[in-house]
Amino acid sequence: MRRLSEFDPQGGAPASDSGAVTALSVGRKGFAGVIVAVRAPENAGGLGAAEIERRLVEMGFVEDAPVEIVHEGLFGRDPIAIRLADRTVALRRKEAGAVLVRPKILAGAKP
């Protein structure tokens, strides 16, 4: 599972007061924010980093899109269902590690 420390903040948008940038994979149900970057780690394995990134982008995981974790699976809270703009997309936490999110300040607050 991808951890915060693996992400280099210089590469993405500058961290603001609203909290550090977090990988979507570590969020729990109710975790919401805005995507700041989509990039798979080089050692992503399987299909390779570039392909995983393209598939995520195709499914609508793009910078500036609002995301929220709306459902979690039973075993290991995996996979997760993401509310992504006007759609819901399911993926495993492994791939969600490539999606970097700036969390909303108040978890659960309705805009």
Add this chain to the structure above:
Amino acid sequence: MSEAELSRGADLALETRAPEASRPDARIAAPPAGTRPLRVALAGVPNCGKTALFNALTGARQKVANYAGVTVERKEGAAVTPLGRKLAILDLPGTYSLRARSPDEAITRDAVLGRLAGEAEPDVVVCVADATSLRVALRLALELKAAGRPMVLALNMIDIATRQGLEIDIEGLSRDLGMPIVATVATRRRGVDLLLQAVETAAETTPAAATWREPSGAELRALHREAERLIKARVKPPKRPDTWTGRLDNVLLHPVGGLVVLLVLLFVMFQAVFLAANPLNDLITGGFDWLAGGVGALLPEGILKSFVCDALISGVGSVLVFLPQILVLFLFIILLEDVGYMARAAFLMDKIMGGAGLHGRAFIPLLSSHACAIPGIMATRVIDQRRDRLTTILVAPLTTCSARIPVYTLIISAFVPNRRLFGWISEQGLVMLGLYATGILSALSVAFVIRKVFWRGASEPFLMELPAYKLPDARNVARQVWQRGEIFLRRAGTIILSMMVVVWGLAKIPLPPAGARGPAIDYSFAGMIGHALQPLLHPIGFSWQMSVALIPGMAAREVAVGALGTVYAVSGGDESVGVLGHALASHWSLASALAFLAWYVFAPQCASTLGVVKRETNSWKWPAIMFAYMVTLAYIAAFITYRTAVALGAG
């Protein structure tokens, strides 16, 4: 579920933006006679209602076949525009991008670009978009534009969008995209004529040069930004967004509750297959008995009468009798698909499937394999990674396909009492459920062994849209169920009937010598083969009649029922499933019956499946591996079952 999103009641005025389409003089300038039909391709992201639109456009005028050289299902239909121009409409597999990731998506890409062997490029590409989920649809439309073909955008499910208070500036969007847009409600046939007219008009524009090439991540983002810009400029977000999907998902995707609902659904499905289809079965059985009796009365005694009644009518009848069960099962599968639940089931099952080394998407092919392994194996092409896909293909025939139902039903009804547990659970249904569970567990175990022992590689990412729930459309569901039924009937009509004739011949020829004692079949080829296999199958409790039934049962599992009927009918007695059941109950021991069931759980008793595996994997290696491992498992399972049952006194 009375909320607006789930009903289809609201009326609306369809907007359309196809100014060139209204030419009052066009009726006079009719197209010259003999003009070839316009080729139209329907493309769209999954769940956009593309198939429903295809059905609305073409009605019953559909042909289902395969693309040349590959096994992706090719659906083509005919339509006529209001001005009388003929169209040949091709329903392409759903895709998020022309950047193909699977054989299905490669077909869509090649069809749109005119690269498909044996297929000309389309005259018009219709991009179907779900009006309530425009971002991905518009991105695909922008990508499709690069193919250079004249295009029309069908804004489908516009009724749901309108009810949600979503406002789309169709005229502006059409200008920005540079293509005519027609609003449609496929399930209610709204906007269909306008769409046909827009297609005819678009066909007159000159195609542009194809500039499409595989987009990079940055280019995909640029397309997405462009789609986002269009939406910001031309679409007002819904005032009353769909809240039912979220509310239902709180239950149906609940970590524990969701799995409980899924299990209950599967339980109801199997009980329904058994209980709901029974009256229909009786009707068909009665009909064929009446037919055989009527025809038999007209024919003189002898070999011709035996051929018509025993081989033709009884053979087909004893297979057709199971059509209701197959239709009920497909009804469930198609309903779950159309409602939008299938993707949820894949979500709930992903971790469990993943535990067995399978992809969450393998759930759908494996569930389809419960109807028939052939469509199931063909559906594995939604899994892009070769090893994930091969694993799914190899284990798919272990799930209980509908062709096993006749065999299971026959044995169960002959050996399991027709009683109700607690007054409502059918005991026979319970045994059936046990056989299904064995099938599922063995499929998962074999997959586990393959993935953990033979192939230890990274698996395909699980990335799947969970579409908004929709009420299914009765006509669409009926058409799809019927299409599946037709495919089964065609199999019954060709392979099965010819096998029945062969088996009848094997069981009749050569005729016993004059003055021979004992049943005639003892002297036939079937008897010889059965006796030859006997030493091999004796340790698992099979009589030579059972061995005989296994041989034609290779053509299709259900043929074994007809074959048993022939074997026992020829050796004296009439046949219908009920009578055959009695015959089996008197000839077989319980241990032999159970061993036969165990054999049928695992055995590769289906040449068509092996043929499809060969076609799908393009090599005889995989069907050979499949045959070998399944025969081995079947023999071991039948051996253990028989020996255990005998030891317990059921021999």
